[in-house]
Amino acid sequence: MSTHVHVRLSHGLSMSEDGELVRLSRCRCGAAWTTAYWAEEADAE
Secondary structure, three states, X not given: XXXXXXXXXXXXXXXXXXXXXXXXXXXXXXXXXXXXXXXXXXXXX
């Protein structure tokens, strides 16, 4: 009997309404993950 290991394959990037960068990943078995990143605001001088 074998054990399944999830392999996260990139499925896309998008920007949320709140300004987050959202990364979508999926495994071939159908499992899915959503990861959100906040971009730090830097002062433009």
